[in-house]
Amino acid sequence: xxxxxxxxxxxxxxxxxxxxxxxxxxxxxxxxxxxxxxxxxxxxxxxxxxxxxxxxxxxxxxxxxxxxxxxxxxxxxxxxxxxxxxxxxxxxxxxxxxxxxxxxxxxxxxxxxxxxxxxxxxxxxxxxxx
Numbered sequence: 374x375x376x377x378x379x380x381x382x383x384x385x386x387x388x389x390x391x392x393x394x395x396x397x398x399x400x401x402x403x404x405x406x407x408x409x410x411x412x413x414x415x416x417x418x419x420x421x422x423x424x425x426x427x428x429x430x431x432x433x434x435x436x437x438x439x440x441x442x443x444x445x446x447x448x449x450x451x452x453x454x455x456x457x458x459x460x461x462x463x464x465x466x467x468x469x470x471x472x473x474x475x476x477x478x479x480x481x482x483x484x485x486x487x488x489x490x491x492x493x494x495x496x497x498x499x500x501x502x503x
Contacts, residue, residue, distance in 0.1 A: 410456040
């Protein structure tokens with residue numbers, strides 16, 4: 374008679390390595406806003422190049438509390454410290470920074486003018502679909 378041994382040993386499949394969630398160090402260049410310094414010279418360059426950079430800003434604000442604090446206190450200086458320079462007549466506002474829908478608006482204000490013109494606006498919006 375054949376004796377069949379029944380094993381009670383469990384085989385655990387090897388766990389696959391995942392890239393998520395991405396771990397980062399705050400001084401890592403994975404969080405850089407730009408690869409090299411960017412000097413934006415006019416409204417057209419701001420409209421063309423700044424939305425992508427500000428998208429990175431919003432992403433970083435979401436995961437890096439120190440960056441968020443600095444950007445909230447002085448957005449232009451924070452951009453400058455990360456290699457992004459706007460024309461002198463441009464400034465920006467960081468609105469709703471403590472919500473899940475922060476917004477960055479870039480304005481242009483010409484010298485000797487009381488009016489500001491909205492140039493670019495970005496807002497972080499989380500959407501679910503089905």
